[in-house]
Amino acid sequence: MNVTRNVLVNRVAATKIENHSIDYVPENERHARLRSQGPFWFLGNFHFFTISIGFVGPGMGLSAGWTTLAGALGIMFGTLFMAFHGSQGPQMGLPQMIQSRAQFGYRGVILALLATLFVFVGFNVVNVTLIMQGLHGVFGFDPVLVGTLAIVLGALLSIYGHDLMHKVFTWALIATLPLYTIVTLALMLGASPQPVSATVTPGFNWVAFFTQFAIAAGYNISYAPYVSDYSRYLPKHTCPKKLIANIFLGASLSGAWMIGLGAWLAQQLHATDALASLGQVGDTLFPGFGSLVVIVSVLGFLPIIALNTYSATLTVLTGVDSIRRIRPTRRHRVVAIVLISMLLLACVFSIHGDGIALLHIFLLMLLYFLVPWTAINLVDYFLVRKGRYAIPHFFTPSGIYGAWQMRGISAYLIGFAAMVPFFYIADVSNNQEVFVGYFARRLEGVDIAWLVGLIVSGTVYLLLARSIDIQVEERVIRAIGTGDSTSRKRAP
Template structure:
């Protein structure tokens, strides 16, 4: 039996030159120069590589830069004290990372990018509505990253924000073009370089920050609105990783235990975020810091001259790498969207053109922005949270409670197959969930919903969206033909097994 074009399913290209991983079986001497071939297609068994041990450090570095420090400024900017800011930040990070980590287990099990898997809930074409929200998130993150970085570098070195914006964008674009394995590789190098620097600075602050601890910019106090805002900003920080966390676990062997992936991602992503949010809260309340990079530089130089340069540049490097991460997943998002209406062969040319267009978008937007970076950061994170919470709710409920991880992978590439062109259940649940959040929106200076105003401006919109979307989807999912899906899953697994066997032999 041939697996070519079964029910619209086309097998991945031959294994030759499909990966640039140093750990991948059969990687050739030119692996350092190779651009990743895989994008929105299935990763066959013989190309799976790496181990769950790499997931923790990867996501630890993803949050190990001064953007995270700036999250710790949100509470103090609204009058929240150091202790309450740290408490709210910790609770928010733990909550948000929980969703992110559960999504990570989907990559190894299915060997697909996150948004391809979402076709099962929203339909082959219907997923485009969700892709618009996720693309906003990826571009939004890179815009905020760029604004914060350009502002900070100008404050420290006096460098041109325009030049910094363009140079950092080019580096991030190169990482996105070379792809998955290069991102993992560079993240590992940057973690080794930056971890000792942050350890030294933190120990110095805790035990010997002579002349710095004495100055208290503002003690602050408690405000429920400020506490909720800090919680929401912290939670959204890691929830916004949810649409693409499995993009970076999809090369792991399929037999990798889900619990191991979930634990590794949860510990890695939450530990660094909690650490640097607490550091940011200290810098804001003790030094009156409002720019994360400048504050990091000043605190480092107070430790000893020149240290501020080292730690600030290490943090910039981590941020640029994270921008590459965002650009890579944005490329997968765009290609998935186009493929939903017109089949796309995921070639290197398609990858390069898509990444360059995305880079141009965030550079132009970044250069056009002005104003308070913290206000921009908080507004962007809040909007991202509102857009993504209904999606993550539907996706996780479907994966863990409705279909329990059993999907007909080949049918996800079929326009009118098992999951349909438009997934009414998922789309309705998302729409109802998002609509329910609007009266609870809290966007300072932009819009405050009537129900949010009644409860004193406390932001609970994310919780409403999470709960409503889950309940609506669970009710609608009762109409799924479970028996029919089981047959389709078994047929898909047979086709995948044939594909994996044939590809492995040719490799």
């Protein structure tokens, strides 16, 4: 009887519009399950966007085998960061960017918010562009209609929020997993269209290898601002090690698989459009199967658009609350989603260009913007404050975290400035350099800016954080009345 009741409760919850946004999720409302995290983040990378990342290496002369290796190593490296960020959700019950007020301050967090908002909106611009180009190329669909429908459906799903999104992610995984498995096996067994004759034999070069590694790493590091948004409904007693393992395995396995698939499609077919190439391979098995793969791929990708819109909404509400305090409601969240979707529509239809070129440049840029933030946030959580925070003080500029935290702001700016001479940004489609830093030129295009940013930002913050009086913060936490960092009350 209790099992039946719980199933009914979960089904009803999945059809209700989510109440919470940037506020604390009380423990009696933590209804999520640990086992949902692995499949959720597996699907997060299990789509044609990730396949497109595998086109970068072959486009720079890297063989499919080396591209697969570089992509897998990069994905695993980036997933480490997102997995450790994900462990913060159950402990704190807050969206990721609210937590960053401890490092940047109640108002100073706007610096990090601008970087993450660029990530969320930018991802969806590339996402929708790839869908528009793919469906136009395969079926001749009107790009304007396709783009509008994709954004509207993503907005509707994000309005319903956390519970329904988890359900839809599960359904999408069930639909896409067998199809991508068949396509992968078909490609491995040689059941693909007539290979395109190569003008240049792909091989190995360090620039392409490190570029592929950096793009793959940046791809999963870009999930760092998301993860707590979708793990904050887990019970506080959730084992951090098991949660980290679930997120790591889910996101890294699917990411490595899809990048490898993209690499072989690029090498064998000279693919530049993931949807079109999937359709071509599918049609070699039997007529119409390729069209089915394309349609299911697009439908299974819509939750990813919703994921970006949802997290962008939390970022916008955090920014508004940092300027003028608000009491977050459903109405605030719905209005923010509508505004973000309108901005997305404007960006998609005003920015023109090749989807793969946009993808390459965008992933590098988001890596540059996010690396300093992720280093600062993880150093603070695991090395400085060790997961101990006064939750009510995240919601007031007069709390212990203050309005402006120059430690985090300084570490971010110093880390970003240190990265600039190592930037290597190029348009791989047209083989043109966009920006090459002084040291990147000396390294012949090998991009290690992300590594410099991690080391410099993390080290600078750790040194500056030595002035934080942890004992004072501990007394404040105990005074809240719970003895830990999970007070349900907002500070006055």
